[in-house]
Amino acid sequence: MKQDNDSEKLILVVNDDGCQARGIRHLARLMTRLGRVVVVAPSGARSGAGCSITPTQAVHLMRLGMDAEGIEWVSCGGTPVDCVKLALEHVCPRLPDLVVSGINHGDNSSICIHYSGTMGAVLEATMKGLPAIGYSLRTFSQQCNFLPFDQVVLQVASHVLDEGLPQDVCLNVNFPEVERLQGARVTRMCRGCWSGEWAPAHHPRGAEYYWLTGRFDNLEPEAVDTDNWALDHGYASITPIQLDMTAYRAMEALADRLTTD
Amino acid sequence: MKQDNDSEKLILVVNDDGCQARGIRHLARLMTRLGRVVVVAPSGARSGAGCSITPTQAVHLMRLGMDAEGIEWVSCGGTPVDCVKLALEHVCPRLPDLVVSGINHGDNSSICIHYSGTMGAVLEATMKGLPAIGYSLRTFSQQCNFLPFDQVVLQVASHVLDEGLPQDVCLNVNFPEVERLQGARVTRMCRGCWSGEWAPAHHPRGAEYYWLTGRFDNLEPEAVDTDNWALDHGYASITPIQLDMTAYRAMEALADRLTTD
Numbered sequence: 212m213k214q215d216n217d218s219e220k221l222i223l224v225v226n227d228d229g230c231q232a233r234g235i236r237h238l239a240r241l242m243t244r245l246g247r248v249v250v251v252a253p254s255g256a257r258s259g260a261g262c263s264i265t266p267t268q269a270v271h272l273m274r275l276g277m278d279a280e281g282i283e284w285v286s287c288g289g290t291p292v293d294c295v296k297l298a299l300e301h302v303c304p305r306l307p308d309l310v311v312s313g314i315n316h317g318d319n320s321s322i323c324i325h326y327s328g329t330m331g332a333v334l335e336a337t338m339k340g341l342p343a344i345g346y347s348l349r350t351f352s353q354q355c356n357f358l359p360f361d362q363v364v365l366q367v368a369s370h371v372l373d374e375g376l377p378q379d380v381c382l383n384v385n386f387p388e389v390e391r392l393q394g395a396r397v398t399r400m401c402r403g404c405w406s407g408e409w410a411p412a413h414h415p416r417g418a419e420y421y422w423l424t425g426r427f428d429n430l431e432p433e434a435v436d437t438d439n440w441a442l443d444h445g446y447a448s449i450t451p452i453q454l455d456m457t458a459y460r461a462m463e464a465l466a467d468r469l470t471t472d
Numbered sequence: 473m474k475q476d477n478d479s480e481k482l483i484l485v486v487n488d489d490g491c492q493a494r495g496i497r498h499l500a501r502l503m504t505r506l507g508r509v510v511v512v513a514p515s516g517a518r519s520g521a522g523c524s525i526t527p528t529q530a531v532h533l534m535r536l537g538m539d540a541e542g543i544e545w546v547s548c549g550g551t552p553v554d555c556v557k558l559a560l561e562h563v564c565p566r567l568p569d570l571v572v573s574g575i576n577h578g579d580n581s582s583i584c585i586h587y588s589g590t591m592g593a594v595l596e597a598t599m600k601g602l603p604a605i606g607y608s609l610r611t612f613s614q615q616c617n618f619l620p621f622d623q624v625v626l627q628v629a630s631h632v633l634d635e636g637l638p639q640d641v642c643l644n645v646n647f648p649e650v651e652r653l654q655g656a657r658v659t660r661m662c663r664g665c666w667s668g669e670w671a672p673a674h675h676p677r678g679a680e681y682y683w684l685t686g687r688f689d690n691l692e693p694e695a696v697d698t699d700n701w702a703l704d705h706g707y708a709s710i711t712p713i714q715l716d717m718t719a720y721r722a723m724e725a726l727a728d729r730l731t732t733d
Binding site for chain 1 (some may be wrong): 506532535558592624628680722726730
């Protein structure tokens with residue numbers, strides 16, 4: 212068992228696919244190269260959880276103990292955001308030096324960040340003033356190969372551990388499903404839109420039910436500085452994301468029309 | 473029953489507190505002054521749902537019919553975002569001219585927008601290119617008085633119906649719990665932080681459970697241009713919010729360090 216000492220970095224690992232997902236097992240193992248690792252992950256799949264929290268039920272925390280690699284595993288009955296909140300108050304021996312989330316099975320580029328539990332956990336860590344990174348892979352396969360991305364995963368995490376991130380900013384890292392990356396690009400969120408999102412579900416007594424599905428369209432396919440362009444062309448995308456969603460450019464015109472005393 | 477005609481505006485009303493909440497009943501009634509109203513709201517409370525979606529269960533849609541005021545009511549088993557997605561594909565006779573969400577019981581200022589189902593629905597409508605507004609009141613009481621805010625609710629909705637909003641921008645409107653507003657201000661998202669967020673829950677067999685709770689701290693209490701300052705001083709806050717969360721100012725420095733080919 213590794214000792215906690217002042218010089219060793221403490222890294223919290225979370226995800227939205229649950230403790231059992233291959234992505235988080237790979238990520239937690241990789242992070243042991245950089246410091247002491249604590250995992251607090253949902254008890255099962257929480258895909259599409261966004262920044263949701265659990266205000267109306269008590270949330271279960273189950274301490275699973277340390278594995279052979281010295282990683283401490285804790286399962287949480289809540290959402291990815293709940294995992295981070297509980298980890299910081301009731302699991303981690305001190306504030307972590309880094310919070311990483313993933314590796315998600317499915318990419319979280321463009322507007323998908325808003326729905327993403329992977330990035331919900333990252334945003335929560337950012338709200339707590341901690342440097343945080345989300346990692347996602349553009350495939351839903353559980354048989355996917357994470358090895359081609361190890362170098363970028365470690366490079367980005369090491370950079371953030373060494374130099375931190377600007378206040379209220381985190382990173383959203385996405386990988387294309389390739390055997391060999393073209394490289395890594397720092398990108399912006401692509402404009403995109405989902406359509407055709409519901410498939411009728413058969414209900415035995417004829418009630419109206421639908422399954423969520425849909426098609427994603429890139430609304431600016433020619434732009435070369437977006438996360439989607441990078442992924443479409445075999446690059447890892449690294450997108451800095453900020454908590455502040457204020458549309459500053461819209462403020463003045465609105466103030467002229469809507470301010471009252 | 474009102475007729476659907478080309479000149480009449482179509483307004484979709486959603487929330488995260490569910491069909492039965494007083495806030496949505498008040499808002500839907502108010503909106504009948506501006507056009508034909510369709511409500512698609514969760515079947516029960518979905519507080520803290522953020523932008524979450526339901527990818528792993530079929531979602532129930534139940535058409536409740538039209539009430540005496542000509543408002544069409546539809547209940548949805550999913551999240552607020554699911555409500556908007558289903559409304560647009562399977563309920564509304566055409567794309568709405570406006571989507572409004574609320575009036576939420578509890579404010580959604582500062583970072584709380586990230587957790588907010590009220591604003592999740594608004595962001596979803598924005599992703600679909602529709603003008604959208606969220607309304608929230610700083611109280612959790614079901615006995616609260618919405619009347620002092622009618623004028624601002626209608627003024628903001630009329631403005632957006634007449635003039636639209638910039639691309640990918642929506643409005644987050646919050647009200648303080650007062651009998652008479654000081655006025656309305658166009659604001660930015662305040663920096664803030666939650667702490668002390670978990671209260672231990674008693675479990676009959678001693679398992680480890682926690683209830684979400686906590687205290688919010690305004691991290692810039694002196695700043696007079698924030699949503700929280702406005703609310704603390706008796707004003708309605710009107711914050712323009714954008715979908716794009718890219719931290720543009722962080723891109724260049726990161727690109728120098730993390731770009732690889």
